[in-house]
Amino acid sequence: MSDATGHAAYRDRSHFRCLDGLRFLCIAMVLWHHAQPVQSPDWQLLDRGFLGVDFFFVLSGFLITTLLLRERARTGTFSLRNFYIRRALRILPVYGFVVTALCVYYIGIKGETQYLQAVPFYYLFLSNFLTEHVPTLSITWSLSVEEQYYLLWPLLLMLLPSRVWVPLTLALVALNVGLAMMPPADPPLATGPLVFRLPNSTYAPIILGSLAAILLHRRGSYDPLRPLCAHRATPLAALALIALIAQLGPFDMRGLQNLAIHLLMTLTLMALVVRERGALQALLVRPPLVRIGQVSYGIYLYHLIALDLTARLGLRFGLPEIIGEGPALWxxxxAYSLLSWAMAEVSFRTLEAWFRRFRPKGRPPETVEAEKDPRQQTHTGGPTKKPIAR
Structure with missing residues (x-):
């Protein structure tokens, strides 16, 4: 099989083989961040697992924009209705289940009514502006960022001429980074439990992912970028630079340091989809990594619940070190990573599988989203095969 790095081959490719493996790396960073088995002031890098969420943002921006651009190239436009239906069926079932179950448990059963005012904002996808969260729901901030972006970005692509897409994304990234670097307003812009601010460059990575999709979709920008993206050393070198900046840069990552990391993440992603052979690529297509990547959305939503359950069991069985430093943290x-994976697998095969039946019928625009049931057969370099009858 050739590396298939030409523009026509890239546009014809219906599944990017490395991206599920990249999802594995992202969720592994998040799982590490919330356990932190190694904590050392000399290794700042080990405290940067939260960057896995930023990498998820880059990936999401790239995939949804590629999906929309390919549909537009094939049909002359894209269906907002089908896009929103696909997104809703992908995100809402497990999200709604987790949010509802935890709100019922903590507020209804445990009586912690101080969280009542926050509940509506989880369903409105505004939790990234909440100042206090229902326990284990703090991670929903990232889902709010994505949903806000999914709501607005396709509208901009549809309403604005294509010649302004690249300048628009660059302007939005600059605006986001600039606002994140500004000192917080005093008093802050707030209403009820919400405080509207950008403590970090929250939207920049997802916008950069969309910019990567636009640049690779166009032959005029793909061809100049191809030598860099197709070089064997590019993805590993980009990841090494991310690690170096995370280790040696200031502890406060807002501003240009964060932007540099997001740009390197974007370059890594572009390299993986332009060239699908290489040392890193060979690792990312390993079946266990691919499978974990396929259910990483569920792992993300369930992992704090799994962490809480695992810690409680550890205490019950006489492992007090489970909440401090020591070998028990490993x-x-x-344990909690395996439990998170198990919970995500059950969810994927039951709750999420039931809702996947309602996806829009007919040939999908392209199966670059890696949302398909793994039991469906797909191949690279051409249209997706029909699902196996079952």
Missing amino acids: LLLI
Whole structure:
């Protein structure tokens, strides 16, 4: 099989083989971040697992924009209705289940009514502006960022001429980074439990992912970028630079340091989809990594619940170190990661599988989203095969 790095081959490719493996790396960083089995002031890098969420943003921006651009190239436009239906069926079932279950447990059963005012904002996808969260729901901030972006970005692509897309994304990134670097307003812009601010460059990575999709979709920008993206060393070198900046840069990552990391993440992603052979690529297509990547959305939503359950079991069985430093933290990391994966698998095969039946019928625009049921057969370099009858 050739590397298939030409523009026509890239546009014809219906599935990017490395991206599920990249999802594995992202969720592994998040799982590490919440267990932290190694904590050392000399290794700042080990405290940067939250960057996995930023990498998820880059990936999401790239995939949804590629999906829309390919549909537009094939039909002359794209269906907002089908886009929103696909997004809703992908995100809402497990999200709604987790949010509802935890709100019922903590507020209805445990009586912690102080969280009542926050509840509506989880369903409105505004939790990224909440100042206090229902326990284990703090991670929903990232889903709010994505949903806000999904709501607005396709409208901009549809309403604005294509010649302004690249300048628009660059302007939005600059605006986001600039606002994040500004000192917080005093008093802050707030209403009820919400405070509207950008403590970090929250939207920049997802916008950069969309910019990557636009640049690779166009032959005029793909061809100049191809030598860099197709070089064997590019993805590993980009990841090494991310690690170096995370280790040696200031502890406060807002501003240009964060932007540099997001740009390198974007370059890594572009390299993986332009060239699908290489040392890193060979690792990312390993079946266990691919499978974990396919259910990483569920792992993300369930992992704090799994962490809480695992820690409680550890205490019950006489492992007090489970909440402090020591070898038990490695056990915690392994145990809660496996439990998160198990919970995500059950969810994927039951709750999420039931809702996947309602996806829009007919040939999908392109199966670059990697949302398909793994039991469906797909191949690279051409249209997706029909699902196996079952």
